[in-house]
Amino acid sequence: MKFVDEAVITIQSGDGGPGCTSFRRERFIERGGPDGGDGGDGGHVILKVDPGKRTLYDLHRQKMHRAQNGAQGMGRQKHGKNGNPCYINLPAGTLVRDADTDQTIVDLTREGDEYIIAEGGKGGRGNKRFATSTNRAPRYSQPGLPGVERKLKLELRLLADVGIVGLPNAGKSTLIAAMSAARPKIGAYPFTTLTPTLGMVTPPFGEPFAVADIPGLIKGAHQGTGLGIKFLKHIERTGILIHLIDAGAIDPQEPLADFTVVNQELTLYSRSLADKTRIIVLNKIDLAGTDHRVASFCRAVPDLEVHTISAAAGQGVDKLIQLLASRLQKE
CATH class of the missing domain: 2.70.210.12 (GTP1/OBG domain)
Known part of the structure; x- marks a missing residue:
């Protein structure tokens, strides 16, 4: 359907x-x-x-x-x-x-x-x-x-506890598939996800929670560029945002470029979105040559908590689920 x-x-x-x-x-x-x-x-x-x-x-x-x-x-x-x-x-x-x-x-x-x-x-x-x-x-x-x-x-507007945001091809669909029973379309090209996907996650403790995978944002999304504001509304009800970043795409010379684009789009669309509890997650750390890229990003945001995972390999995913369950209990 x-x-x-x-x-x-x-x-x-x-x-x-x-x-x-x-x-x-x-x-x-x-x-x-x-x-x-x-x-x-x-x-x-x-x-x-x-x-x-x-x-x-x-x-x-x-x-x-x-x-x-x-x-x-x-x-x-x-x-x-x-x-x-x-x-x-x-x-x-x-x-x-x-x-x-x-x-x-x-x-x-x-x-x-x-x-x-x-x-x-x-x-x-x-x-x-x-x-x-x-x-x-x-x-x-x-x-x-x-x-x-x-x-x-x-x-x-989807009713989800956690929303996953990030640029196209950051691995959002792979992550929601690794966390839940949802099976979104996955591919190595932008805008694989054309509709929001909702998955239920069962943590080792606490209540199950819903995670929404939102189609990738690009610069100008708040004005309708790309998939634009069509799907941003689906994360307005979420309690926590996962800001997913492709570690392999981080430029050591401008490590915050991708991070800044998404932040600006969320702020321009809705101040309340920008103020939501956010967890920064660097994905695809299993790829060769990502160590120095991850290090350059962490140096650029010394006051922020950064988590690293490989959604495709399952590395760090269980730890991320436990963190989300703990944060949602506090929320």
């Missing part, structure tokens, strides 16, 4: 059913009183978090969602049937905005969350309701109230 993290849909709650104008008609009763029943209420449109949903693919295809109208009231004071609600199932982490005003309506983050996004119209009252001491035979009833139509913008 294609990964879709944005969709624009139109919703319509049900109209209320009209009330009934009716009079009692039975043998031996010449002038029966009014007995028109009320119309049924229109169905609500309800947003619901479905644990089985992972993307907005279905909603990207189906643009219109309607609840059922209420039924008309009937004689003998029979109430019209209420309209059935329309449930829209969404993955956890879906942010719902008004498409016309861009105002945030609700952020659905927990399994089982429900939100009535559009109430159905109330059913009209039957003529029985309008009988008074001075008007014992009202010949009118109410129409039902119309439902509500809204245009919504849905935006999925």
Whole structure:
């Protein structure tokens, strides 16, 4: 299934059913009183978090969602049937905005969350309701109230504890595959990862945690260059960021060049991203000639904690998992 993290849909709650104008008609009763029943209420449109949903693919295809109208009231004071609600199932982490005003309506983050996004119209009252001491035979009833139509913008933001960021080909997909059961596409060329990947990691202690592999950033990503801001939103909810750097690509003359590019893009996109707890990890240390490159990087950032791994060889990965579990417990 294609990964879709944005969709624009139109919703319509049900109209209320009209009330009934009716009079009692039975043998031996010449002038029966009014007995028109009320119309049924229109169905609500309800947003619901479905644990089985992972993307907005279905909603990207189906643009219109309607609840059922209420039924008309009937004689003998029979109430019209209420309209059935329309449930829209969404993955956890879906942010719902008004498409016309861009105002945030609700952020659905927990399994089982429900939100009535559009109430159905109330059913009209039957003529029985309008009988008074001075008007014992009202010949009118109410129409039902119309439902509500809204245009919504849905935006999925992954719910992960840890996000992995870095330039293309830094080894993010290899690392998430080494840490979890996730099997992202891996290749030795930029932008192998075209969609975010979510993997569950089970540490030797503490709770399991989710790790998100975000497609590689490049200079100008905050303005939409490369894969741009399309996937940066998926790490806004994370507690910790792993800043992964290809140790083999470090230039001893400018050891912080790649590190600075990613930092600047995160800061320009969102100050809160730049302020998140971050763990610097140098990858691919199993490659020949990386020792002096790693040393030059560490000398350039003497006040920062730097960890070294080889995701492909599994070197240092278990230690990194333990570190993440410990940091998440503290967070």
